[in-house]
Amino acid sequence: MDDLSEIRTVTVLPELAGQRLDRALAQLWPDLSRSRLKALIDEGALKGPRPLTPSDKLREGDELELSVPPPAPASPIAQNIPLNILFEDDAVLVINKPAGMVVHPAPGHPDGTLVNAVLGHCGDSLIGIGGERRPGIVHRLDKDTSGVMVVAKSDKAHHSLVEQFSVHSIEREYCAFTVGIPNPTNGTIDAPIGRHKIDRKRMAVVSTGRVARTHYKVQEIFGQGAALVRCSLETGRTHQIRVHLAHINHPVLGDPVYLRHSRARRNGLGAAAEALSALGRQALHAAVLGFQHPISADFVRFEAELPSDLRSMHESLTNLLP
Numbered sequence: 001m002d003d004l005s006e007i008r009t010v011t012v013l014p015e016l017a018g019q020r021l022d023r024a025l026a027q028l029w030p031d032l033s034r035s036r037l038k039a040l041i042d043e044g045a046l047k048g049p050r051p052l053t054p055s056d057k058l059r060e061g062d063e064l065e066l067s068v069p070p071p072a073p074a075s076p077i078a079q080n081i082p083l084n085i086l087f088e089d090d091a092v093l094v095i096n097k098p099a100g101m102v103v104h105p106a107p108g109h110p111d112g113t114l115v116n117a118v119l120g121h122c123g124d125s126l127i128g129i130g131g132e133r134r135p136g137i138v139h140r141l142d143k144d145t146s147g148v149m150v151v152a153k154s155d156k157a158h159h160s161l162v163e164q165f166s167v168h169s170i171e172r173e174y175c176a177f178t179v180g181i182p183n184p185t186n187g188t189i190d191a192p193i194g195r196h197k198i199d200r201k202r203m204a205v206v207s208t209g210r211v212a213r214t215h216y217k218v219q220e221i222f223g224q225g226a227a228l229v230r231c232s233l234e235t236g237r238t239h240q241i242r243v244h245l246a247h248i249n250h251p252v253l254g255d256p257v258y259l260r261h262s263r264a265r266r267n268g269l270g271a272a273a274e275a276l277s278a279l280g281r282q283a284l285h286a287a288v289l290g291f292q293h294p295i296s297a298d299f300v301r302f303e304a305e306l307p308s309d310l311r312s313m314h315e316s317l318t319n320l321l322p
Contacts, residue, residue: 005045005067012062021046022054025066031127032068033159040066076105076134081117086302090125091157091295092150093118093135096304099146099281104137118151127154138162139170139236147174147286148304152294160294165236171290172233174241175219175306177283177313178250179259181227185218189244193237202257203239205247212237214244222317226253230287241284253313255282276316279309 008029016024022041026034038054046052047065084096095114102109105116118135119126126135136152138161152158164170194209196202213234220228227250231241239258245251246258253259254276276283290301306314 005069008066008068010064012058012060012064014060016058017060018057020054021052021056021058024058025064029066031154031156033155035159036155040068045069076113076115076119077111078119078123079111079116080120081112083117083121085121086148086304087300089295090127091152091154091293092161093122093153094148094150094289094302097141097146097149097286099144099307099309102143103140103149114149114151122153125153136161138165141286142239142242142282142284144281145284145286146304146307146310148289148302149286150289150291150302154294157294161291164291168234168236169292170236171288171301172236172286173288174231174233175285175287175310176229176231176241176245177253177310177317178227178229178245179253180225180250181221182216182218182229182245182248182250186216188234189214189216189248191244191247193240193243203237203243205243210237211235212240212244214241216245220318223320225320226317228314228317242282253283254279255284276313279313281309283310283313285310 010028012024016027022034022037025037026032029037032040034054040046041052041054045067049062084098085093086096087094097103097114101117102113103115105111105113115135115137122135136154136158138150138152138158141147141149150161152161190213191205192207192209193203193212194206196204197206215232215234217230218227219230222228229245229250231245233240237243242252242255242258246255251259285306286304287306288301288303290299292298293300
């Protein structure tokens with residue numbers, strides 16, 4: 001292993017005898033997930049009294065030595081990009097993402113992303129995900145959606161958050177300005193989402209899609225032209241809120257994809273149509289994110305107020321009221 005590897009040693013006590021190797025080591029060193037431990041064992045990083053695999057049972061008195069290499073540098077570059085940080089500790093970073101920021105480098109967006117910004121901000125405090133010094137992206141917001149996001153800083157935190165998202169125990173609420181007023185004014189949209197059959201860059205409600213449920217409640221009504229709707233996600237499909245609101249013919253104002261393909265129009269917006277044009281993005285904001293902290297197990301909840309562009313649009317819509 002690397003000369004800079006951290007060497008960890010342990011003598012197996014009676015209470016760990018008979019347990020699987022990977023499970024026992026995860027208890028001893030909670031900063032390493034079982035998947036990370038398995039990878040290290042498979043790479044030959046563990047020395048013991050006999051050849052051991054992750055599923056082997058430990059014996060009392062076994063002396064084990066594990067070499068943990070330092071996290072490898074991440075391939076995306078670190079950049080000094082300001083972040084609006086709501087909370088940070090050794091396990092997680094919670095930020096209020098601005099509209100216009102892409103989450104992860106991709107073709108067309110090689111840098112200037114949230115990942116580049118987190119690498120620049122965290123530096124060596126990133127403990128590492130899967131042996132690489134990189135932030136753990138466990139969910140995404142569209143480029144032009146603003147609001148709360150959580151990023152894992154360690155393997156253990158990454159594993160915990162991925163599990164919470166997979167079992168839908170995360171609290172997620174969004175504010176959406178819609179074309180027209182949903183009727184009824186509160187309810188649940190239960191409609192499967194998958195790739196559009198013709199336009200593969202777009203999602204759609206399709207019978208063969210994955211289960212998707214969005215709960216919504218109208219909070220404010222602006223004449224007949226628009227409404228402010230609070231949406232909470234039971235599932236987390238790509239573009240879920242945008243697709244579901246378009247499906248009930250009340251798409252998100254300013255949505256360049258789903259409003260364009262919807263029968264709904266922005267009639268009745270009056271002077272607010274100018275504010276909408278100035279917005280230049282979908283009027284969607286991730287307002288609340290709640291989850292079980294990966295280390296303390298306490299439930300933590302974070303909120304982000306509407307950004308200035310959505311506040312301006314809200315004011316323009318409010319001015320339409322008699």
